[in-house]
Amino acid sequence: MKILRIKMTVCLLGLFILFGGSTAFAASSFKFAVIADPHMSVAGQKSPENGSKMFKDSVQLLQSTIKEINQTEGIDFVVALGDLTKDAEPWNVDRFKEVMDDLTAPYYVVLGNHDISPVDTNKAARSPGVTRATMIWTFQGHGYNGPKTHWSVDPLPNIHLIGLDSTRTGDWDGRITQEGLSFLERDLASNPNKPTIVLLHHQLTAYCDSAVNGENDFDKFVTRNAGDVLKVLRKHPQVVMTMSGHRHISTRYKKDNHIALFTCPSTMTWPMRYCIFEVDGKKISYNTYDVPCSSSVLSEAKENMMNAKWWHPKGEHPMTQEGNNKFKKFMLSSGTMSGEVRFAPETKNIIADRMGTEFYGQSTSVALIK
Ligand SMILES: [Fe+2]
Numbered sequence: 001m002k003i004l005r006i007k008m009t010v011c012l013l014g015l016f017i018l019f020g021g022s023t024a025f026a027a028s029s030f031k032f033a034v035i036a037d038p039h040m041s042v043a044g045q046k047s048p049e050n051g052s053k054m055f056k057d058s059v060q061l062l063q064s065t066i067k068e069i070n071q072t073e074g075i076d077f078v079v080a081l082g083d084l085t086k087d088a089e090p091w092n093v094d095r096f097k098e099v100m101d102d103l104t105a106p107y108y109v110v111l112g113n114h115d116i117s118p119v120d121t122n123k124a125a126r127s128p129g130v131t132r133a134t135m136i137w138t139f140q141g142h143g144y145n146g147p148k149t150h151w152s153v154d155p156l157p158n159i160h161l162i163g164l165d166s167t168r169t170g171d172w173d174g175r176i177t178q179e180g181l182s183f184l185e186r187d188l189a190s191n192p193n194k195p196t197i198v199l200l201h202h203q204l205t206a207y208c209d210s211a212v213n214g215e216n217d218f219d220k221f222v223t224r225n226a227g228d229v230l231k232v233l234r235k236h237p238q239v240v241m242t243m244s245g246h247r248h249i250s251t252r253y254k255k256d257n258h259i260a261l262f263t264c265p266s267t268m269t270w271p272m273r274y275c276i277f278e279v280d281g282k283k284i285s286y287n288t289y290d291v292p293c294s295s296s297v298l299s300e301a302k303e304n305m306m307n308a309k310w311w312h313p314k315g316e317h318p319m320t321q322e323g324n325n326k327f328k329k330f331m332l333s334s335g336t337m338s339g340e341v342r343f344a345p346e347t348k349n350i351i352a353d354r355m356g357t358e359f360y361g362q363s364t365s366v367a368l369i370k
């Protein structure tokens with residue numbers, strides 16, 4: 001009887017692998033797509049207009065991104081890194097969700113500074129934006145599970161995703177509250193052996209001089225207490241990477257100890273891009289893609305960005321011929337469209353246990369995965 005059962009298991013396993021069973025069980029890698037700063041904007045109190053943010057085209061840009069992600073083979077899940085809407089207007093929240101619901105893979109969201117109404121400032125009277133609580137309830141099941149603003153979920157068995165809320169009411173800068181830091185510490189401590197990706201809208205490091213010296217308020221791109229967040233993350237070798245939006249520049253990362261701190265491009269400001277990441281037992285690989293759009297939308301987006309004064313801090317990217325060329329290179333960042341980050345040894349040990357082909361996809365893995 002025992003032998004028969006073993007034979008049946010081997011046979012079923014063979015069929016499972018032959019017919020491409022679930023990625024979670026049989027694959028030694030996983031793949032996910034990243035959408036940042038879609039700033040959804042439809043006609044509400046007034047019609048959306050294009051500037052450096054291409055509000056008028058924001059729906060079409062997100063739709064064509066989603067269409068292309070749906071056509072990409074093997075996407076396990078999708079993350080959206082905040083600034084989902086223009087300014088949390090209820091009609092934009094609804095439309096964003098409708099468009100995202102066309103994704104064939106599950107998706108997870110975090111909030112950006114544009115997704116919460118400044119309810120307790122003087123702007124409240126002018127803002128039609130919904131509150132943070134309304135956003136959280138709208139996106140239940142997309143990371144959020146109950147009223148908490150920070151969340152964690154396993155999108156695949158033993159792969160862990162944490163969503164932090166870095167927004168604060170009344171300003172566009174960001175910080176993680178003490179409650180958020182405690183949640184992060186607790187959650188990482190209770191999931192020690194799962195490769196983990198942390199999502200938050202604001203960046204954990206600066207990618208330009210102005211974000212350090214604060215010209216044009218660019219220091220508001222970086223989480224105010226990024227140091228406190230990193231202090232927690234550094235203690236946990238299972239943290240593979242963090243992902244942020246907010247900065248509206250093409251893909252970049254910086255290594256901090258064993259962690260790759262990524263920032264991802266907006267789908268609706270030039271150069272309008274999205275990313276696909278793949279993680280295997282040894283490394284993270286990523287590719288950045290242009291959002292499909294007409295040449296007229298692309299050239300309008302570029303012209304608008306090149307003419308938008310605020311995006312060109314004088315000290316770093318003055319609006320001179322030389323400064324503009326430097327700015328173009330900085331925004332396009334052709335050298336960082338794709339790349340690989342190899343894991344530090346302490347992280348690799350965890351990943352190998354969880355995803356290495358020596359365990360994953362074999363019958364023994366069932367026992368090994370807790
Ligand atoms: Fe944004």
Ligand SMILES: [Fe+2]
Nearest residue numbers: 083112113246
């Ligand atoms: Fe933002």
